Amino acid sequence: MELQQMRYVVAVAETNSFTRAAERCLVVQSALSHQIARLERELGARLFERTSRRVRLTPAGTAFLPAARQCLDAAERAAAEVAAAIGEVRGRLAVGVISTVAAVDIPAALRAFHQRYPQVRISLRVGPSEELVEQVEQGAIDVAFLGLPTTARPRGVAVHELARDRFVAVVAPDHPLAGEPAVDLRRLSAEVFVDLPADTAGRAHSDHAFATAGLDRDVAFEVTNADFLARLVGQGLGVAMLPAAYVPRLTGVVIIEVTDAPARVEYVAWSRSGPTPAASAFLTILDIDQAR
The missing domain is CATH 3.40.190.10 (Periplasmic binding protein-like II)
Incomplete structure (x- = not known):
């Protein structure tokens, strides 16, 4: 089982198309299809149902997808940790925000981060606080800006009150x-x-x-x-x-x-296991104490 095969599976699952997945991964469709078929033989199960009209995950594919994403995230973080050890910040910074975030000027903060660390790929998604907390726990996003009632506090993540x-x-x-x-x-x-x-x-x-x-x-x-x-x-x-x-x-x-x-x-949240190098650098730009 190879990381590239997992990337192909994730791409097909997210685009619902072998053609669009191949375009995203910058490979010809036949090569992508061959690698997924090879992986399916190794696993002993079909990951996708293919018809002339659509492509969708099988139950086996649905079970495989979260673990594949975790493996890819772990590989990406391993490379980022090595880069950080030699004084470089690379990899990704996935940020989640509520639509009413007010304590931090998110566009300005991302601009400052991008200027300082241009090799980091930045992504941003907007959603409700409870979904963002779950995505931080799962490793889908690295830093989240939340808004909660005074009677509630995020669980399962490290937080700093803003x-x-x-x-x-x-x-x-x-x-x-x-x-x-x-x-x-x-x-x-x-x-x-x-x-x-x-x-x-x-x-x-x-x-x-x-x-x-x-x-x-x-x-x-x-x-x-x-x-x-x-x-x-x-x-x-x-x-x-x-x-x-x-x-x-x-x-x-x-x-x-x-x-x-x-x-x-308003809180900012990151993984309880510690921020990624890119997330740590972003929190530092915001002057946020990460020792918690």
């Missing part, structure tokens, strides 16, 4: 509340809401606050992106609550203080 923040209400400029200096949760509960999807950490802040106050509310719109959320609010389709440090970058909405608003904590 900032604490309170939520504010955002409404359309012509909303009846737009002229108010402040509101409370009871008054807001009478409004239709735009919010993040249910059962996400971002949504938990508001859900918990209203539930603790014994209030119900109507969440009619669920979106995964805070900027799109604000666009819906700006059109008068509902109101929302967002972190105070994040909302100044939004346009087309009015910000109102909430007297009994929930709070959140």
